[in-house]
Amino acid sequence: MWSFTQLTHWIDTSLHSCMSADWALFVEFVLIGVAVLAAYALIALFLIYAERKICGFFQCRLGPNRVGKWGIFQSVADMIKILLKELVHINRSDKVLFRAASFFVIIGSVCTFGALPFAKGLQAIDFNVGVFYLMAVSSLGVVGILLAGWSSNSKYTMIGALRSGAQLISYEISAGLSLMTIVVYCGSMQLSEIVAQQADGWFIFRSVPAVIAFVVYLIAGHAETNRGPFDMPEAESELTAGYHTEYSGIQFGFFYLAEYLNMFIIAAIATTMFLGGWQPLHVPGWEGFNRVMDYIPSVIWFFGKTFVCIFLALWVRWSFPRLRIDQLLGLEWKVLMPISLVNLMLMSVVVIW
């Protein structure tokens, strides 16, 4: 299977041949930064289009279909529109925190991009505590949401932010516990190691606790993205838009992008931890089948699996009604957390056996 390390090595050697080592390192940093931001923007555009289209299909509509063939440039048009919009300044808001909040939210989700293994050899930085890093960075968004709610000087944003704080911090627990289940099974927190161990079979096919952890993680992750039946922080019928009510223009755009990218990140983490990351589907014993699967590039495997998880999230979103806040917290503390604790114990027993 073709590896991206060949490409990155070629860039590395050619940079070193024409400039000093420090400059080469600097240029590489810039290149990686540009690549991550470009991927971020492109994935966001695609996700917004996919969301609107699939949401339309679930409601027996066609979705956007005017800008370009099948409306594929709709999200580009949306982006241009949002860039041209005025930033409205709110009277008696906390100016510094108000501006900082949107950056907190978006930085939290951009940072996770650095550690995700997108394909074979395509990973910006491979921490030995990769899972820990992902969880730490992706929960930075809560800070941004709480700041946004506080600094806007509005009732809606305040209530939205407090709900969001309660929700995100609670669901972080079962998401973390279900990721820990896999860490226990695999024995490593390094994402490249986790993916490498799934070469002969994805974790989800290898043990029952992994399946339970996958389901729990999807539910908890879905709640962490503030979407679907768990969109209490921005329940539009009661809170207009929740914590980002007072934002406009590109500052709102940051929240909007971060929401979609968080959905992608949750799906990507689920893919990496449970569905084998970029590893192709291998069935032990079927040599011919395995070889055919190897011909499909690893990028396609990764994004394909991620898209399946995203589709699940959209499907859930358009199927179920919104939960009340006490039902939401009841689901976490009375159902998901006990299940994932028992599941973690079960997994430990399986590993020791």
Next chain:
Amino acid sequence: MKLINYCKNICLGIWHLMQGMYITLLNMCRPKVTEQYPENRGKYEYGERFRALLTMPHDAENHHKCIACGMCMNSCPNGTIQVIAKTETDPATGKPKRVLDKHLYNLGSCIFCGLCVAACPTGAIRFTNHFEHAVFTKERLLLQLNRPGSSQQAAKPAPAPASALSPAAPASGEKAAADRVEPKNA
């Protein structure tokens, strides 16, 4: 016992959620109901009862059925219709007779309630499906429903009062009215 109930509730909950998701998946695969307007122009079948433009059907000899009674004018909640009548001498009997001069209809203030069609005792006016009303000036919305030089149909009035629901009149008038709105692009 409590634990068994707890587990049963969770399993039942998951089962019910899956049923719900199955239904939405079926909905996703159903044919889409969206009609794409400019593309389906002329192809889309509108309902018989669709009310878009008030017209007065004329037959081949340029006759309409209006007896200039003014019922439509009186029933209109908005004062949209103005029936201007004149008196003519009936050539058959030699008596003066009230006939229609101008049936003026202001499309701009019509609310398309259909009360005028329901009130008409002879079924002289009806709603058609011509719905593309956009014009550049307000004056173009002032329409005259009877054609120039038209006259009332021969003595026999329509057998039954036409209601808003039955498209009783012949279709020939529809095109005439449409023609009148058409020059909006000029």
